Amino acid sequence: MTVVLRVHKLRKAFGGIVVADDVNIEIAKGEILGLIGPNGAGKTSLFNLVSGVLKPDTGHIYLNGVRIDGLPLYRRARSGIARTWQNMMLFTTMTVMENLLIAPRSYPGESIFKVTLARDRVRRAEREARLRATQILDRVGLAHAADAMVTDLPFGHQKLIGLSRALMNDGELLLLDEPMAGVEGAAYETMQRVVRQEADAGRAVCVVEHNVSFIKDLCTRAVFMSNGRILQAGTVDELLASKALTDLYFGV
Amino acid sequence: MEYILTIVVLIAIFVILSSSYNLVIGYGGLATVAHPIFYALGAYTSALLGIHFGLPAAICVLAGALVAVVASILLALSALRVAGDYLLIASLGFQLGLLQVIKNFEFTGGPGGISAIPNTITGPWRTPAYLLICGGIAALTVWLIARIVHGPYGRAITAMRDEELAFSALGRNAMTIKVVVFAIGCGIAGIAGGLYAFYFQYVSPDQFEVLHSAAMLTMVVLGGMGTTMGPVVGAVVLIAIPQAITFLNLPPAVMAPMQGIIFTTLVMLFLFLRPAGLVGPLSRDRMAGRTALEKSSGGVAE
Numbered sequence: 001m002t003v004v005l006r007v008h009k010l011r012k013a014f015g016g017i018v019v020a021d022d023v024n025i026e027i028a029k030g031e032i033l034g035l036i037g038p039n040g041a042g043k044t045s046l047f048n049l050v051s052g053v054l055k056p057d058t059g060h061i062y063l064n065g066v067r068i069d070g071l072p073l074y075r076r077a078r079s080g081i082a083r084t085w086q087n088m089m090l091f092t093t094m095t096v097m098e099n100l101l102i103a104p105r106s107y108p109g110e111s112i113f114k115v116t117l118a119r120d121r122v123r124r125a126e127r128e129a130r131l132r133a134t135q136i137l138d139r140v141g142l143a144h145a146a147d148a149m150v151t152d153l154p155f156g157h158q159k160l161i162g163l164s165r166a167l168m169n170d171g172e173l174l175l176l177d178e179p180m181a182g183v184e185g186a187a188y189e190t191m192q193r194v195v196r197q198e199a200d201a202g203r204a205v206c207v208v209e210h211n212v213s214f215i216k217d218l219c220t221r222a223v224f225m226s227n228g229r230i231l232q233a234g235t236v237d238e239l240l241a242s243k244a245l246t247d248l249y250f251g252v
Numbered sequence: 253m254e255y256i257l258t259i260v261v262l263i264a265i266f267v268i269l270s271s272s273y274n275l276v277i278g279y280g281g282l283a284t285v286a287h288p289i290f291y292a293l294g295a296y297t298s299a300l301l302g303i304h305f306g307l308p309a310a311i312c313v314l315a316g317a318l319v320a321v322v323a324s325i326l327l328a329l330s331a332l333r334v335a336g337d338y339l340l341i342a343s344l345g346f347q348l349g350l351l352q353v354i355k356n357f358e359f360t361g362g363p364g365g366i367s368a369i370p371n372t373i374t375g376p377w378r379t380p381a382y383l384l385i386c387g388g389i390a391a392l393t394v395w396l397i398a399r400i401v402h403g404p405y406g407r408a409i410t411a412m413r414d415e416e417l418a419f420s421a422l423g424r425n426a427m428t429i430k431v432v433v434f435a436i437g438c439g440i441a442g443i444a445g446g447l448y449a450f451y452f453q454y455v456s457p458d459q460f461e462v463l464h465s466a467a468m469l470t471m472v473v474l475g476g477m478g479t480t481m482g483p484v485v486g487a488v489v490l491i492a493i494p495q496a497i498t499f500l501n502l503p504p505a506v507m508a509p510m511q512g513i514i515f516t517t518l519v520m521l522f523l524f525l526r527p528a529g530l531v532g533p534l535s536r537d538r539m540a541g542r543t544a545l546e547k548s549s550g551g552v553a554e
């Protein structure tokens with residue numbers, strides 16, 4: 001079992017609110033870890049800590065055995081963390097294809113020297129990126145929408161574009177923040193299929209989701225979080241069997 | 253005739269200024285009012301190098317651009333590190349402060365400025381030659397900016413402006429892009445300054461007052477912010493029309509207020525009739541400009 005992500009004794013507080021309290025997590029290559037818990041539990045904050053949006057107060061984060069908690073956001077992405085966002089954060093003035101073309105981790109067309117001096121290399125990279133983006137769009141069934149403005153797509157499709165953009169980024173660790181919220185029908189099936197395929201292909205995946213059946217279908221292992229603490233880890237069924245947790249979750 | 257050609261040279265210089273300002277503020281979404289001072293850095297550096305060292309004009313102009321680039325990088329690094337909105341304040345401070353320095357130093361000629369900048373081209377062809385040079389550089393500027401903003405680099409700039417956090421989380425250094433865009437824009441303003449100094453052979457601090465960034469902004473907005481041709485149209489219209497009025501040969505008492513009234517009316521009219529600028533139909537380019545405007549004016553938060 002190759003551990004891709006290891007979070008060790010992570011702590012983060014905003015004034016009095018502790019969003020991460022001695023958090024320890026490991027995610028292996030090919031695994032889909034579910035992260036569940038009530039609103040305000042600190043799930044998104046944990047993603048922000050791991051991906052580098054937030055800096056932890058104490059504790060360490062390792063990606064493939066290398067400590068990354070000192071790196072800024074963009075360097076962590078380059079070292080192999082791809083993520084989606086609860087509120088999607090698509091590039092709203094751009095087309096679907098353009099949203100994906102922004103995502104490769106390094107891209108010669110975004111160096112001012114190469115873009116003015118090494119036009120051939122830029123053109124080649126652009127062709128390759130388009131090809132890859134088309135393949136990804138094909139997988140999520142949205143190849144026909146490549147040139148549409150992202151904001152013109154239905155909500156479920158926008159969520160799929162958020163996922164596609166993360167796939168285009170090609171991190172070994174994939175963090176999905178509520179991929180199913182507001183998604184139903186065919187988009188739901190697609191999301192489920194693609195996430196499973198990615199894990200099967202060797203990515204380490206962590207899914208935050210309120211849709212318990214989605215977690216149940218996809219994850220062998222899940223952790224339950226509340227008030228910044230991981231209260232229990234185990235199979236989804238084990239977590240749901242615990243009355244204390246379901247009470248917390250459903251706010252009884 | 254000479255007079256008209258001089259106006260055209262001035263238009264070319266302002267095309268360079270408004271286009272580069274548009275790159276920074278319209279495409280880059282970087283709110284700055286310091287464009288005149290980078291123009292000044294180019295002008296003063298060229299003038300001083302020309303006078304004291306007798307260097308060839310081209311070298312002086314390039315040195316002026318280099319000084320503007322270095323200064324802009326220092327300003328951007330220090331301001332953007334704090335926060336995005338801080339650039340506006342920092343640029344204002346930089347603009348006002350540095351101009352004060354220029355006004356008070358002996359070697360920059362104080363409030364009177366610098367005259368007797370060496371004449372590099374003599375004879376009857378002087379103005380046409382400058383027209384060719386300035387026009388050529390203006391065209392080159394517009395072409396270069398178009399090349400930067402259309403294509404992968406422009407896509408990155410747009411994405412950064414749209415959603416900086418998501419952009420960074422894809423492995424992109426937003427800071428680098430901002431500093432690069434800012435430095436290129438300010439460097440080009442420096443070139444415009446050098447051209448101005450060598451053509452008019454005279455520079456004075458009041459040409460670089462902070463208010464001139466309002467004039468440049470008007471050119472950008474009137475023509476179409478975030479479009480490559482907008483600032484060109486804006487510069488032509490806003491310099492040519494007031495000059496054309498002087499040809500009516502009205503008495504000065506009528507003339508001065510007339511110019512102001514017509515200028516203001518024009519601006520108001522266009523802002524109401526064509527808020528997105530004069531250039532082209534409602535294109536995607538245009539939309540980019542509009543979002544830049546919305547963001548820089550602080551409106552429409554999510």
Ligand SMILES: Nc1ncnc2c1ncn2[C@@H]1O[C@H](COP(=O)(O)OP(=O)(O)OP(=O)(O)O)[C@@H](O)[C@H]1O
Nearest residue numbers: 014017019037038039040041042043044045046086
């Ligand atoms: N930048 C911040 N500054 C201050 N407080 C914050 C910040 N980010 C999050 N919080 C607080 O931290 C707590 C945890 O928020 P978080 O978004 O991580 O919860 P969550 O588990 O993702 O909830 P949800 O299921 O509603 O998305 C909340 O009380 C939130 O208000």
Ligand SMILES: [Mg+2]
Nearest residue numbers: 043044045086
């Ligand atoms: Mg959340």
